[in-house]
Amino acid sequence: MRLAKLTLAGFKSFANRTEIPFDPPIVGIVGPNGCGKSNIVDAIKWVLGEQSAKSLRGGAMMDVIFNGSATRKPCGMASVTLTFDNPVIKDNGYRVSGIGYREEADGPESTQKLQAEPSGEASDAKSETRNPIPDTRPSRALPVDLDTVAVTRQLFRDGTSEYLINGRRVRLRDIRELFMDTGIGTDAYSVIEQGKVAQMLDSNPEQRRVIFEEAA
Amino acid sequence: MRLAKLTLAGFKSFANRTEIPFDPPIVGIVGPNGCGKSNIVDAIKWVLGEQSAKSLRGGAMMDVIFNGSATRKPCGMASVTLTFDNPVIKDNGYRVSGIGYREEADGPESTQKLQAEPSGEASDAKSETRNPIPDTRPSRALPVDLDTVAVTRQLFRDGTSEYLINGRRVRLRDIRELFMDTGIGTDAYSVIEQGKVAQMLDSNPEQRRVIFEEAA
Amino acid sequence: CRTRFEKTFHEVRENFAGNNGLFRKLFGGGKADIIMQADEQGNVDMLDSGIEIMAKPPGKEPCRLSQLSGGEKTMAAVAMLLAIFKTRPSPYAILDEVDAALDEANVERFCDVIHSFLDTSHFIVITHNKLTMQACDLLYGITMQERGVSKRVSVRLDQVGADGRIAQDAID
Amino acid sequence: CRTRFEKTFHEVRENFAGNNGLFRKLFGGGKADIIMQADEQGNVDMLDSGIEIMAKPPGKEPCRLSQLSGGEKTMAAVAMLLAIFKTRPSPYAILDEVDAALDEANVERFCDVIHSFLDTSHFIVITHNKLTMQACDLLYGITMQERGVSKRVSVRLDQVGADGRIAQDAID
Numbered sequence: 077m078r079l080a081k082l083t084l085a086g087f088k089s090f091a092n093r094t095e096i097p098f099d100p101p102i103v104g105i106v107g108p109n110g111c112g113k114s115n116i117v118d119a120i121k122w123v124l125g126e127q128s129a130k131s132l133r134g135g136a137m138m139d140v141i142f143n144g145s146a147t148r149k150p151c152g153m154a155s156v157t158l159t160f161d162n163p164v165i166k167d168n169g170y171r172v173s174g175i176g177y178r179e180e181a182d183g184p185e186s187t188q189k190l191q192a193e194p195s196g197e198a199s200d201a202k203s204e205t206r207n208p209i210p211d212t213r214p215s216r217a218l219p220v221d222l223d224t225v226a227v228t229r230q231l232f233r234d235g236t237s238e239y240l241i242n243g244r245r246v247r248l249r250d251i252r253e254l255f256m257d258t259g260i261g262t263d264a265y266s267v268i269e270q271g272k273v274a275q276m277l278d279s280n281p282e283q284r285r286v287i288f289e290e291a292a
Numbered sequence: 293m294r295l296a297k298l299t300l301a302g303f304k305s306f307a308n309r310t311e312i313p314f315d316p317p318i319v320g321i322v323g324p325n326g327c328g329k330s331n332i333v334d335a336i337k338w339v340l341g342e343q344s345a346k347s348l349r350g351g352a353m354m355d356v357i358f359n360g361s362a363t364r365k366p367c368g369m370a371s372v373t374l375t376f377d378n379p380v381i382k383d384n385g386y387r388v389s390g391i392g393y394r395e396e397a398d399g400p401e402s403t404q405k406l407q408a409e410p411s412g413e414a415s416d417a418k419s420e421t422r423n424p425i426p427d428t429r430p431s432r433a434l435p436v437d438l439d440t441v442a443v444t445r446q447l448f449r450d451g452t453s454e455y456l457i458n459g460r461r462v463r464l465r466d467i468r469e470l471f472m473d474t475g476i477g478t479d480a481y482s483v484i485e486q487g488k489v490a491q492m493l494d495s496n497p498e499q500r501r502v503i504f505e506e507a508a
Numbered sequence: 509c510r511t512r513f514e515k516t517f518h519e520v521r522e523n524f525a526g527n528n529g530l531f532r533k534l535f536g537g538g539k540a541d542i543i544m545q546a547d548e549q550g551n552v553d554m555l556d557s558g559i560e561i562m563a564k565p566p567g568k569e570p571c572r573l574s575q576l577s578g579g580e581k582t583m584a585a586v587a588m589l590l591a592i593f594k595t596r597p598s599p600y601a602i603l604d605e606v607d608a609a610l611d612e613a614n615v616e617r618f619c620d621v622i623h624s625f626l627d628t629s630h631f632i633v634i635t636h637n638k639l640t641m642q643a644c645d646l647l648y649g650i651t652m653q654e655r656g657v658s659k660r661v662s663v664r665l666d667q668v669g670a671d672g673r674i675a676q677d678a679i680d
Numbered sequence: 681c682r683t684r685f686e687k688t689f690h691e692v693r694e695n696f697a698g699n700n701g702l703f704r705k706l707f708g709g710g711k712a713d714i715i716m717q718a719d720e721q722g723n724v725d726m727l728d729s730g731i732e733i734m735a736k737p738p739g740k741e742p743c744r745l746s747q748l749s750g751g752e753k754t755m756a757a758v759a760m761l762l763a764i765f766k767t768r769p770s771p772y773a774i775l776d777e778v779d780a781a782l783d784e785a786n787v788e789r790f791c792d793v794i795h796s797f798l799d800t801s802h803f804i805v806i807t808h809n810k811l812t813m814q815a816c817d818l819l820y821g822i823t824m825q826e827r828g829v830s831k832r833v834s835v836r837l838d839q840v841g842a843d844g845r846i847a848q849d850a851i852d
């Protein structure tokens with residue numbers, strides 16, 4: 077599973093729709109002070125479910141929507157999409173306990189449809205999910221039987237906010253479950269924010285435990 | 293009044309006696325990571341009376357004494373001296389309410405001697421200080437009638453610590469009084485430690501007040 | 509839960525402080541250790557004790573993390589992050605100006621070590637440092653040609669000025 | 681006490697946010713302000729209210745300090761420090777790698793502004809940045825030729841390697 081690209085529109089200083097592909101193993105981002113580099117890091121944290129405005133360097137969550145410049149009016153909404161490649165894992169025997177096993181409940185239904193979608197008639201399979209189906213899908217890192225998985229978050233000026241997986245509305249819980257045990261989404265050790273490097277170790281012994289617990 | 297030079301011996305990584313003159317207006321300090329640059333900043337904070345070991349990046353105050361290296365044994369004491377030029381101020385009418393006016397009390401006495409010393413027989417003047425003497429000394433930035441003022445702090449392995457002004461033992465209170473109203477010694481705005489630039493403004497509105505209060 | 513934490517702790521410790529661990533790789537020598545803090549009676553409780561880190565840069569005495577210099581602390585933190593990474597790989601890592609406090613000798617070691625992780629993770633590195641830029645496979649420049657509005661352009665190393673400014677020909 | 685604080689507050693505000701203030705000098709334009717926070721009833725108490733700082737980099741909308749970038753925040757903090765300095769000069773200032781997050785355009789402005797303060801204060805600047813080194817009148821190198829033991833040597837700019845290492849001829 078690989079990070080494929082990031083798409084931002086109306087998010088902080090990215091007023092225009094901007095695509096940032098991440099094909100090669102190391103991608104560098106450069107530019108003068110204040111040009112928007114750290115806003116990219118905020119966009120990735122936000123789309124993966126970040127709930128604290130302060131940790132996105134704002135006062136309120138609305139602060140992530142482009143609020144205008146000398147030559148432009150503010151945007152009406154912020155939208156960020158993170159796309160992952162999710163290829164079939166050559167049979168390494170690694171089974172992901174995917175969403176397919178989940179009992180039918182409200183909400184995940186839309187995610188459930190994600191699974192069934194590719195083979196069309198599976199939508200009649202609703203009754204079957206009461207009995208856990210043997211997982212015959214090829215194994216992939218993300219428990220979605222598709223080659224690419226696009227996670228989207230949107231926020232409108234009126235305060236409404238949406239999460240989407242491959243274009244279908246889901247809840248934050250589904251996003252968290254999608255990435256469970258993959259190391260994605262937990263900030264403890266996959267994102268080092270600007271100026272926070274030494275802080276990771278400066279904290280007291282109790283806080284350091286948290287980093288280890290996240291990893292466990 | 294100008295900062296003239298800093299002398300360190302046995303302080304942190306400065307095992308040998310080291311002199312650092314500060315003659316020109318902008319002095320740059322360079323060198324690879326871990327070579328001892330920030331230890332110089334700690335030395336200046338320490339000699340001016342810093343009481344918190346944590347703010348000197350240590351666990352206990354003893355951590356400021358050179359604790360050995362692959363080729364050297366630890367030192368028995370740490371000593372830092374900060375020397376100021378304290379020239380006569382061309383008569384700009386600015387009178388410093390120097391120590392000369394103070395009523396006789398315990399402690400400042402030794403500082404008092406500092407004033408009297410240069411003219412020899414003044415040591416009999418002790419009885420006179422009961423009545424405030426008219427301050428006939430030429431005015432200087434520091435209330436000491438000498439061209440150079442050297443402030444020293446020493447710490448021994450057995451825990452004893454001393455403050456000295458021009459070689460005479462004084463108390464911390466005397467050092468603080470020496471620098472009162474000169475802007476020296478308060479960290480709030482004359483020292484920016486490594487990694488702490490943005491923190492000055494990151495703090496909450498109440499903490500920002502403190503910076504203004506220090507300046508007032 | 510206890511065994512899982514214990515297993516992770518020992519793996520991270522080995523990856524961080526072992527002879528071929530990340531601390532020695534980033535510092536080019538020296539020693540380090542991660543220790544569970546014992547309580548007054550000397551007991552260590554895997555699920556509760558705090559974690560202390562000791563570091564000994566090459567040629568120096570061992571000391572607490574707080575006594576390290578700014579650059580040494582950054583290197584120790586990066587070593588810890590990558591040690592955790594080795595134990596629980598994540599598909600991506602984002603480093604935002606992690607190299608700001610490093611001198612060039614440390615930047616070179618930092619880039620070398622990152623390269624040894626590329627088979628399991630993708631790195632996104634934000635930097636002002638020319639050496640780090642050279643270590644990247646692809647460079648994106650972010651410019652604000654229209655003030656207040658960010659735009660992404662692809663750049664080659666020679667199009668990034670000494671001041672991080674993107675050359676005009678990359679923007680067009 | 682109240683009048684003293686009030687006087688200092690207004691002086692610093694003018695030095696920081698005024699038209700010829702330090703914010704505009706360091707940012708090359710824009711606007712800033714220092715405001716006493718009012719309580720719910722809208723009253724401001726000079727001796728008690730918190731202090732809020734608004735910043736508007738050139739060409740951008742005004743925003744809170746926390747929304748500024750790393751480099752912008754550094755420049756705002758330096759502007760504030762020097763504004764206080766102007767109000768209450770101190771014989772020395774020590775800046776430890778303040779320029780670490782700055783791009784070269786900002787480093788140049790930073791050095792220019794420092795130069796305008798030299799008649800009242802001495803500056804001691806610790807840096808890895810070549811441009812800042814050039815702005816210094818004298819350079820000292822700190823080396824650890826003997827591992828773990830710091831030694832001071834005088835250096836010329838050409839003796840400081842790209843990696844902050846001091847050339848051998850300066851050490852001898």
Ligand SMILES: Nc1ncnc2c1ncn2[C@@H]1O[C@H](COP(=O)(O)OP(=O)(O)OP(=O)(O)O)[C@@H](O)[C@H]1O
Pocket residue numbers: 087088089107108109110111112113114115116139140141142143144270656737740741743747748749750751752781
């Ligand atoms: N909602 C928003 N609308 C418009 N602009 C915004 C918004 N939120 C933040 N910004 C702008 O984004 C800029 C900060 O960008 P960012 O922190 O990404 O800079 P940077 O490239 O990381 O710079 P540095 O190199 O200094 O760290 C600020 O100048 C701020 O004005």
Ligand SMILES: Nc1ncnc2c1ncn2[C@@H]1O[C@H](COP(=O)(O)OP(=O)(O)OP(=O)(O)O)[C@@H](O)[C@H]1O
Pocket residue numbers: 303304305323324325326327328329330331332355356357358359360486565568569571575576577578579580609828
């Ligand atoms: N009491 C002590 N005895 C001996 N060495 C000490 C003592 N206290 C600190 N040190 C050493 O001083 C070094 C830190 O020095 P300092 O913080 O001044 O480095 P620096 O030059 O500022 O580096 P950087 O560029 O990374 O900020 C540490 O490596 C530490 O081992």
Ligand SMILES: [Mg+2]
Pocket residue numbers: 113114270749750751
């Ligand atoms: Mg940034």
Ligand SMILES: [Mg+2]
Pocket residue numbers: 329330486577578579776
């Ligand atoms: Mg330092």
